[in-house]
Amino acid sequence: MSKSLLHLQCPLPKFDFDIITLAHGSGGLLTNKLLESGVFDLLKNDELDKHHDGAILELNGKVAFSTDSFVISPVFFPGGDIGELAVNGTVNDVAMCGAIPKYLSLSFILEEGLPMKEFWEILVSIKYATEKAGVRIVTGDTKVVDKGKGDKIFINTTGIGEMHPQADIALTRVKVGDKIIVSDSIATHGISILSVRQGLEFETTIESDTRNLNDMTLKLLDAFGTQIHLFRDPTRGGVAATLNEIARDAHLGIELNDTHIPVLSQVKAACEILGLDPLYTANEGVFMAIVAPEIAEGVVEILHTFDEAKHAAIIGEVVAEHNGQVLISNAMGGKRVVHMPVGEQLPRIC
């Protein structure tokens, strides 16, 4: 179902208040009113309906467990909002473990004065994102802080997934000769957020790439199992931070080929204008796979069957030299070191 269709089906319920107040976080009648007058109905499922302090789940075997708090500003941006991002972010972290995301917890920190209309829009996005990713919200929490002590809405999601039976994803499995693949063009999310923040306008709107990645990782694990050595999503700090961490922690070198790294032309143009490096710019709907060389082409082929991985490409490989460092070669054959970023080019990007 498209998000806009879902929106039509979920009109704003008749709340008898227009904004969030401190009392909505009290645990009393107003908290109940907030939840019962639409929120529970929207997110409805068997576990959530029990209204206990926690959910009871049946889990067997190896389970992946991951958490993220989302503080992005602005909360609405081209291509998504904080609600969709909060679901996808944790779904993707669980998927990066080689697991199939199943359950999420959902915890809000709302700022007093948040319009109910905005809260509802975010809830509808959450609903949409959970349906698309095939996960269920089974337990939650709502807190409200005084005006000026928060920023509209912060969301924490924590996810549980069942390990794919053929997955063996670990830093220790990364080997010399492994190929490094990105699932799609990079830097789109970061540039999208920056453009709204700065009020920049390009010929076409650059939309955030926020999306769930578990459908792709599942298909890859089904096809190649243990020949996939590592998944990582290069969010904050971008591809540069993620690969530097891998090189450092795996005690290996990484070499990238500049000309193979997919970047949308309008994103590249924006980066040039703004003096940003796409390698350091945050992503949301992109992951990297480090795989045995013999399956690299096959991985890219499968990724290309997905609309949102049309630009998947092999961008480099793992090498024995320059332990702990990431190098990049350009079209002329020159090489430079890609350093670990010190800070983020953009704070509050997710």
Place this chain on the structure above:
Amino acid sequence: MSKSLLHLQCPLPKFDFDIITLAHGSGGLLTNKLLESGVFDLLKNDELDKHHDGAILELNGKVAFSTDSFVISPVFFPGGDIGELAVNGTVNDVAMCGAIPKYLSLSFILEEGLPMKEFWEILVSIKYATEKAGVRIVTGDTKVVDKGKGDKIFINTTGIGEMHPQADIALTRVKVGDKIIVSDSIATHGISILSVRQGLEFETTIESDTRNLNDMTLKLLDAFGTQIHLFRDPTRGGVAATLNEIARDAHLGIELNDTHIPVLSQVKAACEILGLDPLYTANEGVFMAIVAPEIAEGVVEILHTFDEAKHAAIIGEVVAEHNGQVLISNAMGGKRVVHMPVGEQLPRIC
């Protein structure tokens, strides 16, 4: 180990920065520096050491899953701080499901400018609380928001616990005739926070009752299994909100005996001065058990073996009359309705 001893063993590491900056939430070098220069060492365990996006856990059977965000103000208060509260709060929510808490995720939203000294003190409290409760922090996240967009520190913890094999805790199991037990004197946490906020001084400091409750619930489940019908911790909204929810959702009535409800004399005095009702005041280290009448005395006996449940008492029972309502009788035999609180007497109490 006492908290002060642990504090001596965990002196503030030599961070080369005194305060949290936005770059500490960037995912780059400074985030790494923050985590590697003491945080990971302090919270050390096998799962956390893998530094992946998530933790891989082995779980079999029924599992309880619960989340809470903590936004208490002030973050340090008599008897505890937000770190200890964040661990205990989620440990207790998992315990209330009839489960044995095992793993926690830990997610920070820090406000730019938070002194490292305060952050460290909170981390040490977290460590202390996890050791006391017997749980491990296996995955986490750190975000930083601009000064004025948060309030020092917000913490989300999400917990996983294994169901006690003899537990069958559910609202549907509450029956007419069941006894209602509180594990200790009520309203202490709320009054403690209020007294610091208002700068009130009483003859003795009223300390928050924040503590883990899983040791008590485990012992009760070991002893009485399915004869325990429900556990609930009356946090926000106090005993009144929790019992109103139970009465409403179980479609039964509840009758309390005013004279049996334990309240510390200094808390009672403070409530009188401040015009607060202990029934509506938040608790942290107190739970309620609704149990078969024949085991009620035995439950209280076991609770009395714990230092922090010395005032455990049977305070009421479940009745067939006045469906959905909570009534309280006083020493004179008069009865009044205990309504669901509309808002919280004190915002940001947890």
